[in-house]
Amino acid sequence: MEDLAFQVLNPEEYQEVKKNINSKKSEREGFIETLKIILLQRLSEIQIEADVDGRAKHFYSIYRKMKLKEKTFNEIFDLRAIRIITNEVKDCYGVLGIVHTLWNPVPGRFKDYIATPKTNMYQSLHTTVIGPDGKPLEVQIRTRDMNDIAEYGIAAHWMYKEGKPSLSEKNVxxxxxxxxxxxxxxxxxxxxxxxxxxxxxxxxxxxxxxxxxxxxxxxxxxxxxxxxxxxxxxxxxxxxxxxxxxxxxxxxxxxxxxxxxxxxxxxxxxxxxxxxxxxxxxxxxxxxRSYFRKLKEENKKDLQQEAEFAAEITLNVEVLEELKKKPLAKPAKQIDLSAGKVIVAGLRGIPARLSGCCSPLPGDGIIGFVTRGRGVSIHKKGCATAKQQEQEESMRIITVEWDYGQSESIPVLIEVKSKDRQGIFMEIVKSISNTQTNIRESKASTDQRGNLVANFEVDVEHLDQLKEILSNLKQIPDVYQAHRIKN
Structure with missing residues (x-):
């Protein structure tokens, strides 16, 4: 298929490669015939029946190697390959032993696609050896059935009438x-x-x-x-x-x-x-994609239930009137989640805000508190402010959870302390950017000891993303600390 496309898309280069290969056809055929005689003689000694044939590599494969290595046709040595076809799988490994006995294998070039077939069902042993002329020679070893699949595709499997295929073949x-x-x-x-x-x-x-x-x-x-x-x-x-x-x-x-x-x-x-x-x-x-499509359909149903929110959170008029009499703590800076990053009482789209006292991120355990006129305030579990409100106003507690179906990012502040050396600030910025994270704002200064203190406001979608950012920063030479700070 590659050669056909090569012929159509690059006709001049195709004809040039074809011409060069054909010019060496007689030389190649004589070399392959010599190999066949040597191999068949050794295989007959251990009573293995096999067919041996030789071929030049595919035209496009040769052309690609010339381009990648920036070499001419005459400078490419590993143009030849032989294929050995056996009757049984066990004979494939026997043939491999003979090949490696006759010629030295090239390290790192052996692949066993029989034990671990490719996803498209291709099976074969691949090895590269230094041939008798001192040049690389590719060798493929497989059974006749495997060769049919390699030549004709998976349809070849369905053409066999002799005997039943094995369970593993069926499964594949x-x-x-x-x-x-x-x-x-x-x-x-x-x-x-x-x-x-x-x-x-x-x-x-x-x-x-x-x-x-x-x-x-x-x-x-x-x-x-x-x-x-x-x-x-x-x-x-x-x-x-x-x-x-x-x-x-x-x-x-x-x-x-x-x-x-x-x-x-x-x-x-x-x-x-x-x-x-x-x-x-x-x-x-x-x-x-199937999961998110299904989630999207469920979201449509949830939107129809928003009108029932008051009933869902089970806060009646008497409770609200009682709450009005109690003083509320001064709210910390909060981040608006109007796009719906949090599911409140099983409902999406309910106005919610991330509390600035603990700055929760998707992945953190969270609890919610109903406020007057500001939606639901979201805190990390274990937050000191949240614990105090939980003790004093337990009736405001509401079940919340992260809506992982939403991709809204949240601004997070991180602080990095390091040795103040040339280029360190750019290394820090590059490390953050390499995680596909947007940097909203940055500033840097030095402390009393002359260390660099860099602060960044970054957009983060999930706690795992923040952990990755901090982990990468800590691996930079001369970085002493990298941690999240309150917004």
Whole structure:
């Protein structure tokens, strides 16, 4: 498919590569024939039946390598590849042993796609060796069935009539078709469906382990959150964080081959729209979009119930009259949440304000207090002001929770103390910006000891985002402290 596109889009370059390959055809065929004789002789000694054929690399693959390495055709040595086709899976590994005995393998170039197939069901052993002429030689080893899938795609699996496929093969086929079906159903835009399908077919992949030792295959760049959704939709929706090789890390952390991942869930966790920027796999993205679409429909019903708010909060006229007689503490500076960042008594859209005495963030445990004319005041659980009001005016307490379906950002003040050296302030600013965080305001000064004291007002959507910002700041050389301060 790549060669066909290459021929249409870059006809001149295509013809040039084709001409160069054809000019070396006789030389290549003679070399491959020599390899076949050597290999078939050794394989017959261990009673393995196999077919050996050689081929030049795909035209576009050669062209891309020339561009990336800025080399001419004659400077590209690893243009040849041989394919060895066996009857049984166990013979593939026997052939691999012979190949590595005959020629030295190139370190880091072996891939076992038989034990860990690609998402599109491709299976094969890949290795690169230094051939008898001292130049790199790519070798692919697979069974006849695997070769049919590689040549003709997943449809080849359904053409076999001899015997029943194994349970694992069935599972792979069913899973692939279910993925295609689910993506197509949930992708409203056909272009979106095609783009995400192309992403999943990408050849770069990572292989990671569950706590039970099971292997999962994910595209390169996949995160802890992608892993959680691959385990189960409910695990993804309730994911709080994850441990990679025993180390607790945020959901946005990218996975590497060989990692063992354990997902930490919390039934109180609710997905945030920011998660759509964290996930990399189409399946996880579609599950999140489905969740938010459903949430949006529920929100429409909630808006119709706003008129019943007075009844929901169970504050009658007598209670309100009694409250008027009691003096109220001077309110601290508050942040308006008119866009609806908090769900009050199960209802969205109720006016609420974040109290400046404790400056709660999404992810903090919170409680609400009904005020006169200013909506509901939101405090962190454990806030000294909140505790006092809870003791004196318990009838004002109301159930509140963060609305993770909303993406409204909240201004937060952070303070950074560091050694006052050249470039340190720009390093701090860059660290904050690298987390995709908007800086509203900044100011810097020095304290009595000559240390830099920098204050920033930043827009934060969730407590995890703030934790990431502070964690990154603390890793900057010569930074002594980085913490959140009251608004």
């Amino acid at each position: 086929k069913v899973r692939w078709l279910e993925l295609l079906s689910s993506w197509q159903d949930s992708a409203l835009d056909p272009k979106e469906f095609v783009e995400e399908l192309k992403y999943d077919l990408h050849e770069d992949e990572v292989f990671v382990f569950t706590p039970k030792g099971e292997i999962l295959q994910l595209p390169k760049g996949a995160t802890i959150l992608d892993f959680a959704f691959r385990i189960h939709t409910d695990v993804g929706l309730k994911a709080k964080g994850g441990r990679i090789n025993g180390r607790m890390l945020p959901l946005r952390t990218e996975l590497r081959s060989g990692d063992q991942i354990e997902i930490i869930t919390d039934k109180r966790t609710k997905p945030s729209p920011i998660w759509l920027r964290i996930v990399r796999t189409p399946s996880a993205r579609q599950k999140l």
